[in-house]
Amino acid sequence: MPENYEELLDIVLEQVPKAVFETSRFQVPEADISVAGNQTVLKNLRVITTALNREPEHLAKYLLRELAVAGVFKETQLVLQGKFPRGTVEEKIKRYIDEFVICKECKKPDTKLERLEKTTILRCEACGAKTSVRSV
Numbered sequence: 001m002p003e004n005y006e007e008l009l010d011i012v013l014e015q016v017p018k019a020v021f022e023t024s025r026f027q028v029p030e031a032d033i034s035v036a037g038n039q040t041v042l043k044n045l046r047v048i049t050t051a052l053n054r055e056p057e058h059l060a061k062y063l064l065r066e067l068a069v070a071g072v073f074k075e076t077q078l079v080l081q082g083k084f085p086r087g088t089v090e091e092k093i094k095r096y097i098d099e100f101v102i103c104k105e106c107k108k109p110d111t112k113l114e115r116l117e118k119t120t121i122l123r124c125e126a127c128g129a130k131t132s133v134r135s136v
């Protein structure tokens, strides 16, 4: 049994797989949000999806569904028909990353989405894992 807190912490840290720390290198740009009237504009949707190596249309569709709001993706930005604080939008983007970008096995972001008929597969280029994800 560990004698003290430090020793316990050492043991805990040893048991955490390295991959958990490697994902911290993964940098996602902050959501650039502007609210005008009753609309919220996510100005850098394309920048975010480029960093994630995902199609902007895919994240746009996800956000519209998760926020349960109408909206339109135009070139680089997503216009939402409703008012949303940046925190709310970023929370949804984080969930998107967890679900559609990070490998379920090795926790790395080096993945691709592949569509096989009606199924969407998250394929990891780091460890080769394949996980089916829900369609958006």
Ligand SMILES: [Zn+2]
Pocket: 103, 104, 105, 106, 107, 108, 124, 125, 126, 127, 128, 129
């Ligand atoms: Zn993996």
